[in-house]
Amino acid sequence: MNGTFRMLRGALAGALTLASTAVAEAQPAVSVTAFNPARFQLFCPNAITQNFPTTGPAETTWLICWREVAGNNSIVNPNGLVIGPVYLRKAPNAPFVRVLWDMRVSDYFVPYHPGSPRFYDLSFYNFSLTGVTAADCPASAGGAPISPHVCKEVRDRGLMWKDFGGVRRGQEIVLWGAINAANYRYIQEYTFRDDGVIIGRMAATGQNLPGDELVTHVHNAIWRIDIDLDGITNNAARLRHTENPANAAGTANDTTAPIVVAEGFTWSPRRHDAVEITNPAFKNAQGHLSSYQLVPLVTGGGLTQHFETFTRNEFWVTPFNAAQFAAKNLPAYISGSPPVSNKDIVVWYKGSLHHHPRDEDGAFDHNHNWVGTAHTMWTGFMLMPHDVFDCSPFYKPCP
Amino acid sequence: MARSCTSSVIIAVAFVASWCCVEKAPAQAPPAATAGSVAPLTTEERLAVENAALSDARVRAIVGEGQPRIIITGLEIDKAEAEAFLASELATPPRRLVSVVLFNPQTNQAAHALVSPSDNRVISAGSITASDIPFVRGDADQALALAKADTGLRRAVGDTLDRYEILESDSDARVPFAAQALPLRSTDPRDFCSVDRCLDLIFRSEFGFLPVRAHVNLTRRTVEVHGGGQHR
Numbered sequence: 001m002n003g004t005f006r007m008l009r010g011a012l013a014g015a016l017t018l019a020s021t022a023v024a025e026a027q028p029a030v031s032v033t034a035f036n037p038a039r040f041q042l043f044c045p046n047a048i049t050q051n052f053p054t055t056g057p058a059e060t061t062w063l064i065c066w067r068e069v070a071g072n073n074s075i076v077n078p079n080g081l082v083i084g085p086v087y088l089r090k091a092p093n094a095p096f097v098r099v100l101w102d103m104r105v106s107d108y109f110v111p112y113h114p115g116s117p118r119f120y121d122l123s124f125y126n127f128s129l130t131g132v133t134a135a136d137c138p139a140s141a142g143g144a145p146i147s148p149h150v151c152k153e154v155r156d157r158g159l160m161w162k163d164f165g166g167v168r169r170g171q172e173i174v175l176w177g178a179i180n181a182a183n184y185r186y187i188q189e190y191t192f193r194d195d196g197v198i199i200g201r202m203a204a205t206g207q208n209l210p211g212d213e214l215v216t217h218v219h220n221a222i223w224r225i226d227i228d229l230d231g232i233t234n235n236a237a238r239l240r241h242t243e244n245p246a247n248a249a250g251t252a253n254d255t256t257a258p259i260v261v262a263e264g265f266t267w268s269p270r271r272h273d274a275v276e277i278t279n280p281a282f283k284n285a286q287g288h289l290s291s292y293q294l295v296p297l298v299t300g301g302g303l304t305q306h307f308e309t310f311t312r313n314e315f316w317v318t319p320f321n322a323a324q325f326a327a328k329n330l331p332a333y334i335s336g337s338p339p340v341s342n343k344d345i346v347v348w349y350k351g352s353l354h355h356h357p358r359d360e361d362g363a364f365d366h367n368h369n370w371v372g373t374a375h376t377m378w379t380g381f382m383l384m385p386h387d388v389f390d391c392s393p394f395y396k397p398c399p
Numbered sequence: 400m401a402r403s404c405t406s407s408v409i410i411a412v413a414f415v416a417s418w419c420c421v422e423k424a425p426a427q428a429p430p431a432a433t434a435g436s437v438a439p440l441t442t443e444e445r446l447a448v449e450n451a452a453l454s455d456a457r458v459r460a461i462v463g464e465g466q467p468r469i470i471i472t473g474l475e476i477d478k479a480e481a482e483a484f485l486a487s488e489l490a491t492p493p494r495r496l497v498s499v500v501l502f503n504p505q506t507n508q509a510a511h512a513l514v515s516p517s518d519n520r521v522i523s524a525g526s527i528t529a530s531d532i533p534f535v536r537g538d539a540d541q542a543l544a545l546a547k548a549d550t551g552l553r554r555a556v557g558d559t560l561d562r563y564e565i566l567e568s569d570s571d572a573r574v575p576f577a578a579q580a581l582p583l584r585s586t587d588p589r590d591f592c593s594v595d596r597c598l599d600l601i602f603r604s605e606f607g608f609l610p611v612r613a614h615v616n617l618t619r620r621t622v623e624v625h626g627g628g629q630h631r
Contacts, residue, residue, distance in 0.1 A: 039485050043492070070569060071473025073533040076498050076511065085485075101478065116590065117583055117599060124582035125534045127568040180568045182579035182601055183608055210601045210608040211626020232482070307586050322478060326531075369606045 035087060035096040040065075044085070046146070050173045052194030054154060059393050061089040062192045063096060066175055068149055069104075070128040075326045078106050079128045081150060081177040081188045084226065088196055090389050097282070099292065099383075102226040105188055105202060106327040106348065108181070111306050112209070112217040118308075121181040121219075123326055129188075130180035150177045157193060160394055168394055170194050183207040186221070187376065196388055199297070200225075201380030204353055206373060208361050213370050218304045219353040220311060222327035223381065224346060226320060229292055230282040232344035236317045238265060239293065241272040261337035264313030264330060264348075267296050267303055275315050275347055276386070285398075288387035294347055295382045304352045311350065320344035351379035438474075440497065444516045445471060452499045452512045457524040463506035470500040470535055475513075496522060502532050530584070534598060539565045539580035542598045542615040546578075549622035555611045556602060563602055577603045583614070591616055599625075 041047060044065035051058035064086050069079050083103040087096040108121035121127065129149035137143035137151030146152045153174040160170035176189040184206040191199040202221040209215070227234065236259040243252035256276065267273045275294040282290045296303070296314065305311050310330040318324065318333045319340050330348060355377065362372020391398035440448065449469050452458055480493035494517055502509040509532050512524040543565055546552050553560050559576060566577035583597040591597070595618035602609040614623040 034486065036485060036487055039487055043481065043485055069473065071498070072470055072535055073472030073498060073500060075531055075533060077473040077475055115587065116585060117581075118586060119581055119599075120584060121581075124584070125568070125580065126536075130568070131571045180571075182568070182581055183603075207608050209612075211610055211612040213610065320478070322475070364610070367606070368610055370608055370610060 035098070037096075040085075040087070048146075048152065048173070048175075050154065050192065052171050054171055058092055060091070060194055060196065061096075062173065063087040063089075064173070064175070064192060066146075066150065068129055068147060068177070070126075072126045074107070074123045074126070076323065078104055078122055078224070078325055079126065080105055080122070080179050081129065081175065081190070083175065083190050085228070086192070086198075088385075088388075090196065091393060097230045097388075098228050099198070100226065101228040101232075102224075103190065103198075103200065104224060105179075105186075106222045106224040106325055108179075108186055108202075109220040109222065109306075109308070109311065109327070110217055111308075112212060112215050114215065117209075117212075120328065121184065121186065122179065123328060127179050127181045129177040130185065132177065146175075150175060160195065161392075170394075181206075183209060184219075186219075189380075195392075195394065196385040198292075198383040199380060200383075201297070201378050202351065202353075203376035203378045204355065204374070205376040207370060208357055208374055210370065213362065213364075214357045216354075216356045218306070219355060219377075220304070220306075220350055221353075221379065222310070222330075222348060222350045224325060224327070224348055225294070225383075226344075226346045227277050227292065227383070228344070229277050229279045229290070231279060232320070233279060233281070233342050234345045235259075235278050235280065235341055236345055236347065237276040237278070238315075239272070239274040239276050241270075243270075258341070259317050260339060260341045262316075262318045262334040262340055263337070264316040264334060266305075266312075267298070267314035269298070269302070273315070275317065277345065277347065280342065284387050285390040286387070290388040291386045292388070293384045293386050294349060295384055296349065296351065297380045297382055298351070299379050300352075300354050300377065302352070302354070303350065304354060314350050316348035318346050318348070320346050349381045351381065353377045353379050438495065440471070440474070440516065444497075447519045448497045448499060448514045448516050451514050451519040451521055452501060455512065455521040455524060458501055458510045458512050458521065461510040461524065461526045462501050462503040462508045465503050465505040467501040467503040467510075470502070470533065472498045472500055472533060474498070500527070500532060502529075529596070530594075532596070534580065534582050534596070536565065536567060538596070538598060538617060539578075539600075541617060542580060542600055542613070543578050545615050545617075545620055545622050546600050546613040549613065549624070551624045552611075552613050552622060555624050556609060559604065566603075575605050579603070591619060595619060 048064045050062045052060045067082050069082050071077050084100045086100040087098050089096045107123045110119040110121055131148055132145050132151045137145050142155035143151050143153045157170045157172040160168045172191050172193040174191045179186040187203040189201045200223055204219045238257045240255050276291045278289050278291045284290050303314050310328050316330050317340055319338050324333050361374040362370050365371050475496045476493040483489035484493055494515055497514045497516055499512045509527045511527045513522045515522055562576040563578040566579055578600050581599040583592050583599050585592040595616050598615050600613040610626050612625045614625050
């Protein structure tokens with residue numbers, strides 16, 4: 001990087017800061033990759049800028065690039081709603097910081113309990129997003145279709161906090177589309193909250209498999225999350241809670257174990273397993289290393305594993321490789337233990353929906369036609385900021 | 400202080416002006432990179448990409464002699480180039496790269512190539528397994544033709560079988576007799592579909608999905624009928 005570019009970068013950062021009307025605060029650590037709004041808009045003309053709160057002076061702002069992929073090879077470039085790059089501005093006078101480069105579902109793997117069939121509902125065929133209309137993206141719910149296949153909703157998200165002194169409700173922006181996988185629809189939903197939280201979820205809905213309407217099965221979604229926290233030089237760590245219920249002292253312990261080479265590992269409901277992503281150059285005004293933590297949002301009681309090796313872990317951490325998008329190849333991606341310290345990192349997460357058919361899904365009529373539709377079941381994950389803000393931007397000013 | 404305030408206002412105006420360029424790029428700006436919607440290939444570009452892939456020595460060495468089937472599978476951009484563009488280190492937008500799969504049925508060998516359409520050059524090429532060859536519309540049409548010729552399926556579906564047509568995922572058309580394909584994989588080594596290319600076909604009439612599937616092995620050109628009588 002030459003001196004001229006450094007100077008330009010500094011000037012731009014200064015402009016962003018001076019343009020603010022808010023009271024000056026202590027500046028966060030210098031961004032590794034300066035944000036250039038003009039370039040970003042050229043790179044992503046359909047980007048969404050979302051301020052929170054939605055009325056009055058902005059406190060936090062998301063810049064969200066999104067696109068639809070509808071190709072013929074979801075093994076190398078999975079179809080569907082793709083999010084990224086995404087930037088967060090944590091205060092009106094703060095710089096925009098990149099959080100994500102590319103977030104999408106890599107695959108949906110659907111094994112049926114008898115052992116067959118075992119469907120890969122994304123990677124092997126050209127399933128793509130289906131249409132959205134005012135019926136499923138109504139203005140009355142804060143919705144507005146932003147393409148024939150993608151809905152944007154800006155809405156209240158319920159209580160943000162409530163204490164002795166008051167209460168505040170939160171807001172969020174949600175982008176979603178639905179993959180048309182023949183009899184099923186897979187909803188791909190990405191939420192960006194006012195407090196910096198990102199949530200990725202999937203839902204399965206539609207007709208049970210013709211000919212096997214009553215057979216139990218699992219819908220696994222595997223997300224590929226190319227996270228770039230303030231640039232591409234990131235680190236990953238495994239977070240765990242340990243506690244022995246037989247220990248009368250009642251003590252518990254949390255551990256942070258750096259992940260130095262590519263690996264996969266499991267989630268346990270007892271350990272609060274999570275993956276922490278940091279950038280060694282990214283700290284908040286308190287001098288704390290900022291991170292985003294990948295936290296499972298497990299619904300339905302568990303996460304299933306199957307014969308296929310790539311389903312044996314809920315988390316995987318791999319170095320970025322433009323040719324690696326296929327969840328089914330994750331074991332190959334980590335073979336040879338490529339290093340992931342101070343690297344461009346990709347995190348993968350598998351969520352599961354256990355679908356035990358029920359009468360509420362449908363029933364056969366007298367002509368043996370299936371009548372009914374399975375209602376949405378959801379699973380997903382959260383990317384939660386940890387020491388990204390200097391304090392809560394939605395309470396009193398930082399002490 | 401007054402000078403500082405004036406500077407702030409000027410810079411703020413400049414900032415807002417640049418922000419307002421969202422809808423319309425300034426005249427001197429580089430062309431849009433369109434990450435939000437990578438510009439599709441023109442017919443000429445598509446032909447040039449196919450020729451570049453077919454004439455590449457690495458690709459030919461992988462797929463062998465004969466005419467391979469070519470599947471243009473999508474457009475990508477290079478992350479490093481995109482990063483450089485966003486950081487103003489690169490004046491031009493990142494190149495579009497075209498992902499191409501070539502499959503030679505005579506040799507049963509397949510290659511994946513990444514082609515730069517701007518200079519009709521193969522950036523990288525490598526072999527892929529047959530199981531990594533994506534199913535496309537042609538496979539679904541072939542499966543439906545095999546299914547329609549199967550007497551067992553005809554017994555299960557009836558004469559309306561002839562009226563079914565493949566409905567693609569990106570179509571919301573309300574066709575009265577729609578057949579849809581689901582790629583099949585098996586982990587059971589005794590199942591041919593652990594190796595072969597197999598599809599399940601499902602059928603949707605005006606009354607909903609039929610409780611039957613056609614299990615089609617495209618490699619062996621066989622059809623099995625599944626379902627049709629399960630009640631609780």
